[in-house]
Amino acid sequence: MTYRAGWIHYTNVAPILDRLVLPIGVTAVTGVPTEMNAALLEGRVDIANISAVEFIRNADRLEALPDFSVAVLGPVYSVNLFHTAPLPALRRVALTAQSATSVALLEVVLAARGLSPTLERAEGGAEELLASGYDGVLRIGDSALREWYAVAGPLTPETTMTSLPHTGRGITVTDLAEEWFRLTGHPFVFAVWAYRRDAPPPPELVRAMREARREGIGHLAEVAARHALKLGLPERVVQHYLWNFRYHLEAPDRLGLGEFAALAVPGHAPLRFGPRPGERRESVLPPA
């Protein structure tokens, strides 16, 4: 029997996945968030780093690793609304088909401001879609990071990522994680590592993931340099992008996740997490 993993392999998970050595008996495929969400729910993979909102929507049958997340406190740089009209004047917004969580986050952010533009699924680059009749475009992942830098960059010795402007080339970038922080003061959790409750991961896999994360974070400069080359971005940008993530689903992240769950999926089933490091899985035997 093999255990099947599905990885969303955006650059933001490189510090966890790049140095992962899969234990014997575990296989892995990769894809974008909406593909991995579907693969997990349809039983084509057994564990995946899926969109947090899908974990919440399917909380009755999923469980998540207790100490893994893709989260940030403040800006994320790669979940962006690119817009040419000010937010209150937005009429038509294109949504990437790759995302579930960020679409729900955009809805929360718009609702908090009392805004209700038309939202439509459409693929393409931000500038291209803005030129074709949309006044807002939601983009996520590596391409959104590159497009953000095209608007906000370049970094100079005098600037930092956080001091770069949000507007350039006639386009404003609204970072949705930064908006969430302004609204709630909490981190935002984009992804968790979830599995169906009937197929929990072998402990060897979870141990290997923890080891890989330790290695990845310990060698962050190398990981960043490799991905900077792939992305065509300066090393400094990718290094800042990566250290800014919160990969351990800590108490503040769970607060943020709980708050998002209540707003985005009212009436959801209780969120369940597996045993923490060092804890044993609960016995499935009936009490004596």
Ligand SMILES: C=C(O[C@@H]1C=C(C(=O)O)C=C[C@H]1O)C(=O)O
């Ligand atoms: C931070 C990001 O988070 C990703 C966003 C997701 C979504 O919007 O559904 C899913 C997984 C995350 O890894 C990103 O893509 O840039």
